[in-house]
Amino acid sequence: MQKTLPADSVGLVTPQTLHFDQPLELDCGRQLSNYDLVYETYGELNAERSNAVLICHALSGDHHAAGYHSPEDRKPGWWETAVGPGKPIDTNRFFVVCSNNLGGCNGSTGPASINPATGRPYGADFPIVTVHDWVRSQARLADALGIERWAAVVGGSLGGMQALQWAVDYPDRLAHAVVIAAAPKLSAQNIAFNEVARQAILSDRDFHDGRYLEHGTAPHRGLALARMLGHITYLSDDAMRAKFGRDLRQTNGKPTFSFDVDFEVESYLRYQGRRFVEHFDANTYLLMTKALDYFDPAAPYSHDLSAALARTEASFLVVSFTSDWRFSPARSREIVRALLDVDKNVTYSEVEASQGHDAFLMNIPAYFDVFSAYMGRVARGVGA
Amino acid sequence: MSELRADLAIISEWIEPGSRVLDLGCGDGKLLRHLQETRGVSGYGLEIDADNVAACVRNGVNVLQTDLDAGLSDFDPDSFDYVVMTQTLQAVNYPHLLIDEMLRVGRQGIITFPNFGHWRLRYYLALKGRMPMSGALPHTWYDTPNIHLCTIKDFEALCREKRLRILQRHVLDHAHRARALSRVLPNVLAEVAMYRFERDTRRPS
Numbered sequence: 204m205q206k207t208l209p210a211d212s213v214g215l216v217t218p219q220t221l222h223f224d225q226p227l228e229l230d231c232g233r234q235l236s237n238y239d240l241v242y243e244t245y246g247e248l249n250a251e252r253s254n255a256v257l258i259c260h261a262l263s264g265d266h267h268a269a270g271y272h273s274p275e276d277r278k279p280g281w282w283e284t285a286v287g288p289g290k291p292i293d294t295n296r297f298f299v300v301c302s303n304n305l306g307g308c309n310g311s312t313g314p315a316s317i318n319p320a321t322g323r324p325y326g327a328d329f330p331i332v333t334v335h336d337w338v339r340s341q342a343r344l345a346d347a348l349g350i351e352r353w354a355a356v357v358g359g360s361l362g363g364m365q366a367l368q369w370a371v372d373y374p375d376r377l378a379h380a381v382v383i384a385a386a387p388k389l390s391a392q393n394i395a396f397n398e399v400a401r402q403a404i405l406s407d408r409d410f411h412d413g414r415y416l417e418h419g420t421a422p423h424r425g426l427a428l429a430r431m432l433g434h435i436t437y438l439s440d441d442a443m444r445a446k447f448g449r450d451l452r453q454t455n456g457k458p459t460f461s462f463d464v465d466f467e468v469e470s471y472l473r474y475q476g477r478r479f480v481e482h483f484d485a486n487t488y489l490l491m492t493k494a495l496d497y498f499d500p501a502a503p504y505s506h507d508l509s510a511a512l513a514r515t516e517a518s519f520l521v522v523s524f525t526s527d528w529r530f531s532p533a534r535s536r537e538i539v540r541a542l543l544d545v546d547k548n549v550t551y552s553e554v555e556a557s558q559g560h561d562a563f564l565m566n567i568p569a570y571f572d573v574f575s576a577y578m579g580r581v582a583r584g585v586g587a
Numbered sequence: 588m589s590e591l592r593a594d595l596a597i598i599s600e601w602i603e604p605g606s607r608v609l610d611l612g613c614g615d616g617k618l619l620r621h622l623q624e625t626r627g628v629s630g631y632g633l634e635i636d637a638d639n640v641a642a643c644v645r646n647g648v649n650v651l652q653t654d655l656d657a658g659l660s661d662f663d664p665d666s667f668d669y670v671v672m673t674q675t676l677q678a679v680n681y682p683h684l685l686i687d688e689m690l691r692v693g694r695q696g697i698i699t700f701p702n703f704g705h706w707r708l709r710y711y712l713a714l715k716g717r718m719p720m721s722g723a724l725p726h727t728w729y730d731t732p733n734i735h736l737c738t739i740k741d742f743e744a745l746c747r748e749k750r751l752r753i754l755q756r757h758v759l760d761h762a763h764r765a766r767a768l769s770r771v772l773p774n775v776l777a778e779v780a781m782y783r784f785e786r787d788t789r790r791p792s
Contacts, residue, residue, distance in 0.1 A: 551653075552652050569641075572641040
């Protein structure tokens with residue numbers, strides 16, 4: 204419980220919802236006849252409407268990137284470290300927008316929403332959405348907000364991929380793309396992890412073919428397992444060693460000789476799993492992992508990433524972290540290399556960090572120094 | 588912006604306006620920024636140090652955080668008009684291979700390095716019997732990035748061996764001034780040597 208909010212926070216924020224009646228044709232061939240997008244904004248849009256920055260969230264993120272919904276909130280938004288007055292995405296200079304992706308479970312239309320055609324939750328009927336679909340839905344959000352061109356589109360992990368897709372799909376609608384801890388497409392290993400996560404959910408007996416809400420239940424065990432698996436890939440070996448080592452949960456230092464929790468790392472993973480299922484929808488998790496698997500902006504360009512990026516007009520900041528094995532620096536360098544092949548403006552920072560993939564959420568001085576410097580350049584470019 | 592170091596000012600005179608430049612070990616990006624502003628060049632800087640990378644971003648320069656010892660494989664052949672490397676040759680693992688790489692990805696190379704043949708360094712070693720230190724080489728022998736020091740004669744011998752044609756040479760004293768004297772006996776009197784070179788495609792005589 205905190206009474207006063209930190210001075211470097213955007214403070215209290217209220218999500219807003221926009222309803223779209225114009226049908227959205229999706230990559231899967233189906234359409235959403237109408238849908239809601241929930242979003243938050245921080246900072247002020249300037250008179251020229253030129254200082255808007257779009258933040259794209261990662262797999263389990265949402266529109267609540269910064270600030271607090273109430274003074275009683277235990278935790279701020281998911282990117283509080285980077286978004287706020289004086290922070291890399293400086294809300295004194297930028298008008299920041301963050302929306303919950305379609306298919307999400309925090310206010311934008313998704314599998315838990317009511318399907319207007321049936322009056323029941325979409326559940327498994329919710330169409331598979333792609334990163335490309337999200338970008339198109341966000342372009343409509345930009346239209347509605349009167350933003351013709353983003354000063355920057357910024358994201359980490361899946362959000363970074365979305366920023367990359369933005370640059371390819373709407374070359375003239377963003378001045379900069381900031382692509383952090385991302386990859387130009389998933390590797391077989393990445394897809395394999397996602398598949399195990401999905402199988403954990405699909406094989407939970409409470410899944411009910413995705414119609415669990417109508418059965419008054421949810422595949423909590425499967426979703427928790429999926430999250431536990433995810434967490435392993437977010438941390439580096441070193442980070443896990445530093446955080447938990449082989450410490451035993453019991454203070455007497457003796458193993459239980461059972462399958463109960465012995466090690467701290469087991470306790471941590473179980474806790475993360477338990478906490479996650481309280482606020483996240485299993486069908487959304489399935490959709491998000493599938494969107495990751497399908498992400499491949501080069502595919503329509505004969506699988507040539509340089510050809511896809513040749514059409515971009517944005518300048519790029521690409522950031523990777525040395526201990527990130529989920530989307531390693533080598534994957535970011537693929538993006539950089541493709542940009543170099545077509546002579547684009549690109550800055551690449553390979554941050555020495557032990558935290559693994561999760562590093563992109565953290566205030567690591569070498570990372571935030573470059574990030575702040577780059578966003579300063581973005582701001583100067585639009586007179587903000 | 589502070590005044591450009593003398594060697595960097597000379598390099599910018601060597602570079603044709605509007606050309607494409609790759610700067611290896613670009614530091615805080617001052618040279619590239621100057622070239623962008625005064626010569627309309629485009630290009631990238633490569634730099635390994637995180638603080639320098641951030642400084643490059645502040646200078647409005649495209650910078651890629653990269654270890655030069657890993658080579659330049661991210662770049663296609665003939666991608667640049669000039670590949671520049673100032674005061675870095677002596678700090679890389681394989682200077683001779685990096686010079687090959689420079690002329691693979693660029694048409695011309697520009698290199699500056701501290702001349703280890705300078706009289707003061709000779710004096711240090713010959714009379715004091717100690718590993719030389721100077722303004723240009725301020726590091727102790729046991730803690731120095733400079734692992735491949737060479738003299739002007741050494742460098743030119745390597746150029747001959749590699750069949751590189753030296754297009755321009757310039758030598759400077761410690762204060763990076765071009766003194767007439769150092770042109771007489773450059774290997775003894777010059778503290779900094781600067782070269783512009785390309786692959787010699789003429790038939791051997």
